[in-house]
Amino acid sequence: MSFALETAAHPENLRRVAIDPVSRVEGHGKVTILLDDKNKVHQVRLHIVEFRGFEKFIQGRPYWEVPVMVQRLCGICPVSHHLAASKALDAIVGAHHLTPTAEKMRRLMHYGQILQSHALHFFHLCSPDLLFGFDSDVSKRNIVGIAEKHP
Amino acid sequence: MEAATKPKLRVATTSLAGCFGCHMSFLDIDERLFDLVKLVEFDRSPLTDIKHCGPCDIGIIEGGLCNAENVHVLREFRANCKTLIAIGACAVNGGLPAQRNHLSLASILEEVYHAQHGLVDGFIPNDPELPLPLDKVHPIHEVVKVDYFIPGCPPSGDAIWKVLTDLLAGREPELGHGLIHYD
Amino acid sequence: MSQNNNQPASFELDGKTIPFQAGQTIIQAAMAAGVYIPHLCFNPEFKPHGSCKLCTVKANGRQTASCTQQAQAGMVVESDTKELNDERRALLQMLFVEGNHFCPSCEKSGNCQLQATAYEMDMMSPHFDHFFPDRPVDASHAEYLLDFNRCILCSLCVRASRDVDGKNVFALSGRGIKTHLIVNARSGHLADTDFSGADKAAQVCPVGVILKKRVGFAVPIGERSFDQQPISATPHPMKQEG
Numbered sequence: 001m002s003f004a005l006e007t008a009a010h011p012e013n014l015r016r017v018a019i020d021p022v023s024r025v026e027g028h029g030k031v032t033i034l035l036d037d038k039n040k041v042h043q044v045r046l047h048i049v050e051f052r053g054f055e056k057f058i059q060g061r062p063y064w065e066v067p068v069m070v071q072r073l074c075g076i077c078p079v080s081h082h083l084a085a086s087k088a089l090d091a092i093v094g095a096h097h098l099t100p101t102a103e104k105m106r107r108l109m110h111y112g113q114i115l116q117s118h119a120l121h122f123f124h125l126c127s128p129d130l131l132f133g134f135d136s137d138v139s140k141r142n143i144v145g146i147a148e149k150h151p
Numbered sequence: 152m153e154a155a156t157k158p159k160l161r162v163a164t165t166s167l168a169g170c171f172g173c174h175m176s177f178l179d180i181d182e183r184l185f186d187l188v189k190l191v192e193f194d195r196s197p198l199t200d201i202k203h204c205g206p207c208d209i210g211i212i213e214g215g216l217c218n219a220e221n222v223h224v225l226r227e228f229r230a231n232c233k234t235l236i237a238i239g240a241c242a243v244n245g246g247l248p249a250q251r252n253h254l255s256l257a258s259i260l261e262e263v264y265h266a267q268h269g270l271v272d273g274f275i276p277n278d279p280e281l282p283l284p285l286d287k288v289h290p291i292h293e294v295v296k297v298d299y300f301i302p303g304c305p306p307s308g309d310a311i312w313k314v315l316t317d318l319l320a321g322r323e324p325e326l327g328h329g330l331i332h333y334d
Numbered sequence: 335m336s337q338n339n340n341q342p343a344s345f346e347l348d349g350k351t352i353p354f355q356a357g358q359t360i361i362q363a364a365m366a367a368g369v370y371i372p373h374l375c376f377n378p379e380f381k382p383h384g385s386c387k388l389c390t391v392k393a394n395g396r397q398t399a400s401c402t403q404q405a406q407a408g409m410v411v412e413s414d415t416k417e418l419n420d421e422r423r424a425l426l427q428m429l430f431v432e433g434n435h436f437c438p439s440c441e442k443s444g445n446c447q448l449q450a451t452a453y454e455m456d457m458m459s460p461h462f463d464h465f466f467p468d469r470p471v472d473a474s475h476a477e478y479l480l481d482f483n484r485c486i487l488c489s490l491c492v493r494a495s496r497d498v499d500g501k502n503v504f505a506l507s508g509r510g511i512k513t514h515l516i517v518n519a520r521s522g523h524l525a526d527t528d529f530s531g532a533d534k535a536a537q538v539c540p541v542g543v544i545l546k547k548r549v550g551f552a553v554p555i556g557e558r559s560f561d562q563q564p565i566s567a568t569p570h571p572m573k574q575e576g
Contacts, residue, residue, distance in 0.1 A: 019202075020202065021197075021202065023196075023197055023198075023199065023200050023201075023202070024197065024198065024199075024200065025197075026171065027171065028166065030280065032280055045280070047278070047280050047281060049218070049220065049281060049282055050168060050217070050218075051217065051218070051260075051263075051284050052168060052217060052248040052251070052288075053248070053251040053254075053259040053260075053262075053263060054247075054248075055259075055262060055263045055267065056251065056254060056258065056259040056262040056263060057250040057251045057254060057259070069247060072170055072172065072246070072247045072304065073170060074170050074171070074172075075169070075170040075171040075172020075173065075174070075175045075176075075305060076170075076171050076172075076175060078170075078172065120175070120178070124178065124198060125198075138199075138200050138201065141199075141200055142193065142198050142199045142200070143184075143198055144188045144192070144193065144198075147184075147185060147188070
């Protein structure tokens with residue numbers, strides 16, 4: 001099966017550059033780029049390499065266990081998954097209206113999650129690119145280099 | 152300080168079939184990270200742009216083995232790291248992803264990509280760029296020798312700090328009540 | 335006991351003098367004196383079963399289950415030694431790999447005696463290869479759930495149902511590695527028995543097999559019995575429910 005994203009007409013004749021793993025991002029990934037002799041890019045794809053099967057193995061478990069289980073889908077945004085599962089449970093048990101406290105609680109949790117994820121993304125992961133530049137020395141382009149240069 | 156004269160220990164970290172929760176917990180050592188980097192420097196890690204693990208003193212593995220690539224990365228770490236630490240439930244005992252182990256891989260792929268409500272033109276990905284999934288999820292000690300284990304989902308920043316500082320000081324790591332957790 | 339001058343009879347446990355009454359087992363006397371001996375299938379309210387072997391001690395140099403061995407005056411007992419704790423840890427590791435113990439999403443986590451005992455014995459890894467057996471959950475009963483994945487075959491529910499409730503709802507079936515917990519109904523389902531939440535059998539499971547539905551996470555993880563204090567400092571672990 002071929003995708004619209006497979007833009008190279010003859011991938012077999014092209015040079016492949018892989019960025020594997022994609023680092024300083026929140027998650028697992030791999031990027032492949034196909035170039036011709038003149039270094040012209042013909043195809044770029046991001047591959048999602050992780051498969052765990054939560055969709056299947058939560059079946060047959062007590063439903064109140066699921067929010068706690070799906071937190072483990074992602075250690076960076078566990079709250080988002082927890083609340084998504086909580087929403088599914090609302091639908092299962094017929095809770096169509098949240099109490100004001102529950103609603104505020106869930107919003108607060110989401111805000112906390114967003115704050116934490118952004119702090120991680122900016123300070124630990126992407127600030128080296130922004131402060132040092134994309135083509136700076138690889139051995140310094142990380143949080144440790146940032147702490148030394150811009151304490 | 153003595154640390155200034157001693158060569159720094161090289162530490163590599165990676166997440167195999169993990170969720171990065173253990174790495175987040177590692178960052179929960181907060182400003183102690185700066186005490187740590189007086190003594191160590193990072194090789195391959197999600198925090199750096201080094202793609203392959205070179206010779207290291209300590210390798211820290213998060214996540215179990217879900218696919219063939221996980222196995223290759225694990226073997227590269229074992230071959231390069233003098234001390235290998237399994238961190239978190241997935242690396243230690245397979246963790247929650249191992250709940251798929253009593254099911255057939257085909258039935259799971261079918262469910263996730265094909266059968267589920269809303270997947271009209273769904274098909275099971277078979278791109279050669281994708282690593283092949285393993286039949287079962289394995290904890291890392293079933294494939295390579297592991298020197299130390301830090302259980303927990305995730306282990307607390309304090310537990311990780313305790314093990315690392317014990318190791319850096321040349322002590323046998325010990326967690327004790329409050330730091331040893333499986334949940 | 336041929337003890338003169340009204341002194342209660344006593345034995346020595348890890349260098350400590352433990353008094354006992356005639357007929358008491360080593361673990362009963364130790365518990366009464368506030369000394370912890372690791373155990374799983376023993377519960378002071380029931381006749382000992384002697385099957386988990388966690389409570390194995392060395393009495394006068396010979397290994398014996400302290401839940402079945404009667405205390406004797408002058409006996410020298412070792413329990414908290416590296417040798418015995420290493421063996422206990424191996425037994426725990428075998429229990430962990432035989433079942434499916436996914437602590438992170440288990441509602442009993444923090445109140446589970448298997449987990450707390452493993453903490454106590456510094457179990458850092460399962461060591462052995464996992465079996466990952468296929469054991470479906472029995473959710474047939476309106477109020478209670480059976481998650482067989484976590485069963486350690488302690489037989490406490492069997493004893494409680496038979497000896498206290500007079501119902502014989504549970505039994506251990508099969509032999510050796512094939513031993514498993516069953517429900518005495520033609521269908522095999524809990525809903526087809528006379529099991530009730532008021533039964534003693536509903537209260538005794540030391541792990542997360544017999545669970546009351548819809549109350550699982552009332553006490554948050556991190557604030558449960560064995561999060562607060564280790565099992566060795568918890569006098570009656572069975573009474574700590576959460």
